[in-house]
Amino acid sequence: MxxxxxxxxxxxxxxxxxxxxxxxxxxxxxxxxxxxxxxxxxxxxxxxxQPYCNFCGDVGDGLTEVMHKRICTNCMNEIIRTTAN
Missing domain, CATH: 2.10.260.10 (Pemi-like Protein 1; Chain: D)
Structure with missing residues (x-):
């Protein structure tokens, strides 16, 4: 509003x-x-x-920058999990 x-x-x-x-x-x-x-x-x-995860939109201090994109730990773990198979 x-x-x-x-x-x-x-x-x-x-x-x-x-x-x-x-x-x-x-x-x-x-x-x-x-x-x-x-x-x-x-x-x-x-x-x-506020910096945010480019994948899920979560805001926080625990963001990592990868190839000029910010990513949270949860999304990074999901990417690792889905690409490991």
Missing amino acids: SKTTGVIRGFDKLGRFVIPSEMVKTLELDKDDKLEISCDGTTIYLRKY
């Missing part, structure tokens, strides 16, 4: 816009956090970036 702030923002000369501080607080963003940006039609989605 989306939350409307009632704030309208425009773009500056470099094509940037500022996220309202209320939204930054609501999302509990820190200055070192990164945002993932995606779109669907005319809607832009911003969410706090």
Whole structure:
């Protein structure tokens, strides 16, 4: 569910816009956090970036990078199990 702030923002000369501080607080963003940006039609989605498994989508710290893709232990074990036969 989306939350409307009632704030309208425009773009500056470099094509940037500022996220309202209320939204930054609501999302509990820190200055070192990164945002993932995606779109669907005319809607832009911003969410706090968290690494995830490229196979199952699980989020966590136990991810390994293989050929530029992140994979969790469960998926890695499943791949090993299914390719060992």
